[in-house]
Amino acid sequence: MAVASPSLAALDALCPARRRTPLPGGYMGKLLHVDLTSGRCRDLGLPETPLLRQLWGGQALATYLLLHLLPLDATPFGPENVIVMMTGPVAGTGLTPGGTKLTAVYLSPATERTLGRAATSGFWAMALKAAGYDGIVVSGAAGRPTYLYVDERGAALRDASFVWGRGTRETEDRLRAAVGHPDARVACIGPAGEHLVRAAMLVNDYNHTAAHGLGAVMGAKKLKAVVARGTRRPPIRDKARLIDAGERWRRTLKSRTYTVEKRLRSVGHGEDWGAITRQNWRGTIITDQNEGFDQNRVTLRPCFQCPRLCPWDAEIGEGPYKGTVVHFNAGSEWMDTFYNLGLKGNAVLYLSERINDLGIECSHYADGAGLAFEAWEKGLLGPDRTDGLRLEWGDVAAVERLLERCARREGWLGNLLADGPKQLAAALGGEAGQWVVHTKGGTPAQHEWRPQIGNMLRELVASGGMKPQGGGSARPAPDLAYREHWGPLAADQPDGWAWSHLLSEEYRQACGMMGACWFALQAHEPDALNSMVDALAATTGWDVTLDEALDAGLRSTILQGLFGTQRGWRAEDDWTDVGPRFLEPIPDGKYQGFTIARWLPDIVQEYYRLSGRHETSGRPYRATLERLGLDEFMDWSVPE
């Protein structure tokens, strides 16, 4: 099929309602097409089985469809932008860890030229499959606030004006009540999405967030939420084998990473290597940021049938926010977000709950507000442009007020914070361009990654500055020992990191494509990758191997790059379009003076070469497309 002029008209041919090939196990066999402009919902089939075998589901299948559907001149907030949401065959089976994943792709509002990718877990993906759908294609734009309700009887667009303007928590509760089913699962946007904050999130099942601007694209389409429920379960080809593979997979998660005890004392992920982001990336030292955490009441709140126990709730037990209940997922970028603004203790958890309720990706706010606070400190920003708000480090009220202004684009500063740190730096002028952290206009996940070569590489090459899906592993996977011997992965030497990143990106992409969460994939444990691949084989009936899984993962990465290539992204953007502060030597602490900038652009170029793409343009080589069966995109390749 030619993809020179993609358009929605391709949808029916790609997803025929009557299939010619048998449906593999795990799939419900239906996609939902929602055209918001006409208000019409209709059922489509899934692509034919040979394509499913190549792309499985999740990001890869969704991106493939988007490449055929989205016009090249589409804009992120125009009605022509298309959102493709996709689960995978293993999602909702209930028999593997992490079978919870749904990934949405669209044109990124953060960069306006790369793939936007929002991946989420929780229960919502399971509920969508229980309603009988593998995914949703959303096109057009509604004339008024709308939500989509999906169950086994079909789908309907309903008026959402009663929740428009509400936070994500209240929206979820009210929509669940409105549909009259306490078991309905809600994914919604908050005020930030409605006001087109470029990094607004989708928030689902309280504890889960899908980042990178999906909320803004939904807001532009006036789509407040998707509510799903149902009673169906994915058909499984070999249930006994899937239970066995799931059991093996569970065993790789036996050593529990997340416990109540850890949540009661941990300052977040940065604790693992001893560095957090402070004062707009100008400090890294952990001191007493966890003050008061031990007074809280913590409840672990795992995703659908996953034993990894990542998400958690807490009831704050002391101080001015005592009694506030907060809901988080695995990571802790929101904690680093507020450390980055000079805060500590339970004020951090309180504000984290606020940002999730408003629906803003935390790093977007962390790097924008961090820059604003630094500009205030250095006299580049005064009260005339903050509407009188004083931006003193550690001032909870100021941080919260600014957060609300960002979510609703209030005032000069709120509007620029909504656009992003890169835009704010340009508007501030002066030296602000040197103080900013961003990656291609997006923002890296908010952790102090700078001491870590692999993670820095991952953040730099992620599509359009979005939070990456996978990659960056520092520990070789024992299951790959049959074909790979990489390393030495020394913390202060660049050798091996590009290859390590590529491999881990491949298997983590594969994990997402099958509808599973790579947080549940502890690839450094023996049998983790093999049990994952066996789970897919048992579910679908395919004789899939680990080699094939790695190729499938690479296919997803190549499609992601192709999407950017078609819209003007080049690999060299990865090291040229970066906020300088992100590449500065680390200012203090045990990593003081370290920077990976000395190995740029070599290490990024090495990654692109290893992935079969040109090192500056990022275009795939012809041979890469041929090997992966993606010949139809040959127009966008380069000869080797």
Added chain:
Amino acid sequence: MTAVPLATAPGTGRRPYPVRRLLDGQPRTILFDAAKCIGCRQCVEACKDWNDLPRGDYFHLNSATWLAMAPPVLEGQASVWGRQSCMHCEYPVCAAVCPVEAIVKYEEGPVVIDQRTCIGCEYCIYACPWHVISKDDVSGKAAKCTMCSDRLAVGQEPFCVRACPVDALDFGLAAAMRTEAEARATRSGARLYGALAAGGTHVLQVLTHSLAEHGLPRVSTRRYPRHHIPLRVKLGGVLTLTGGPAGKWRAIKNAALRPWRLRYRYWPR
């Protein structure tokens, strides 16, 4: 499976329902520890997964939900949880009232409704002191937790126990589970539920709060607790087409061969 006549089991006396052996005759018990439970409902979904029951509607027990967690609110929105499912009584009154002896007590603990034999008379639904038996709208038959007797028959633990991510569920030989449950209850000042109710059960619960807060009823300690099957249900079982001619024939045959069992159904003490 081997049918074992109860009269031969010393000390148990004769029983008003079929008793069979599944594996080795060693009684097992599920232990639920409310102090550890986080209300994630992975046990609930696991039950549906093993038994291929429809998803959804999992807040209350029904024919598609054989295990529920009280209270009926979303995960994470309560701090005290209770397990609502079959308690697998040592002296199951549901089995005693079944006119066609479709409910079997296994020596290893499970109380199981044989779907092929059940005639859908609803006697058991009204007799169960925990109200954990539901009638399937489609098949018209009674449904409930089986303690995963099909897994137990091959030496595996119930699927809900396997799924629990925080070890709030445990499974093992009855004596060991009893000792463990008593130790836990003593350690944390909790209460033990299920050891005495209805003459003893094969599900023990370590409870941290009142029965009401865990969503559990207070049940008499006597065997085959007093129950009330409405007259219309009794008459329905006798006079209507419930169970069809084959079902009626089985009921008549059972009544004729073992008339002493009738009093559990029609004249409870």
